[in-house]
Amino acid sequence: MTEENVRDLKMVGTTTSAGGRFRNVKLTGESVFSGDVDCFKLANTGEFIVNGSLRAIELKITGECKVQGSLQALSARGRGELMVSSGVRGENIKFTGSIEVGVDCEAGTLEVDGAINVAGLLSADWLELNMYGPCRAREIGGTTLLVKRSKATKLLNLLKSSGQAKLTADQIEGDKVELDHTEAGVVRGNNVKIGPGCEIGRVEYRDTLEVHKSSVVKESIRQ
Incomplete structure (x- = not known):
């Protein structure tokens, strides 16, 4: 994935998306993805659910994040609650709050x-x-x-x-x-x-x- 062939995604309020590949993802409110999410950067304020796996180079969470599959991130920082049904792999993870990992x-x-x-x-x-x-x-x-x-x-x-x-x-x-x-x-x-x-x-x-x-x-x- 290169930055030239993907787009940014911005979701505000109560919103849904099929998922896919993105460059920068910015979420505010309550967001639900019905499939996998693959992106360079993801920033969330509020609550978001990924009914699949999440992969990001840089992940920033403020609020609640639920991932039904696996989570991979080069850098993950946040405050709130992180729940991942499968495994988590990251290079640098810093979190304040609670983390639950299923594997x-x-x-x-x-x-x-x-x-x-x-x-x-x-x-x-x-x-x-x-x-x-x-x-x-x-x-x-x-x-x-x-x-x-x-x-x-x-x-x-x-x-x-x-x-x-x-x-x-x-x-x-x-x-x-x-x-x-x-x-x-x-x-x-x-x-x-x-x-x-x-x-x-x-x-x-x-x-x-x-x-x-x-x-x-x-x-x-x-x-």
């Missing part, structure tokens, strides 16, 4: 202030999770994994789910792993720091391990 979520850099729920694998070279609500992933993997609970409450109105701000995962593995308020079966890493409020079944580490006095690690193994 796997893969990113180069993933920064989330809020809550995230991934049914499968959550992987990122750099993961920074600042929790305002309950978070869940079956497995988490990456290079640098930083998870903490925020003391602020200003984002609670963005989260539909209510509950304790903590991360639950079966397995977490990275080179550098720092976890607060996390419940996990197995944690693996070179340098592992278990902060406050954690309950870990087993930690396998190569270089260093720190465990906060308020946390429980049932078994630790240096490899």
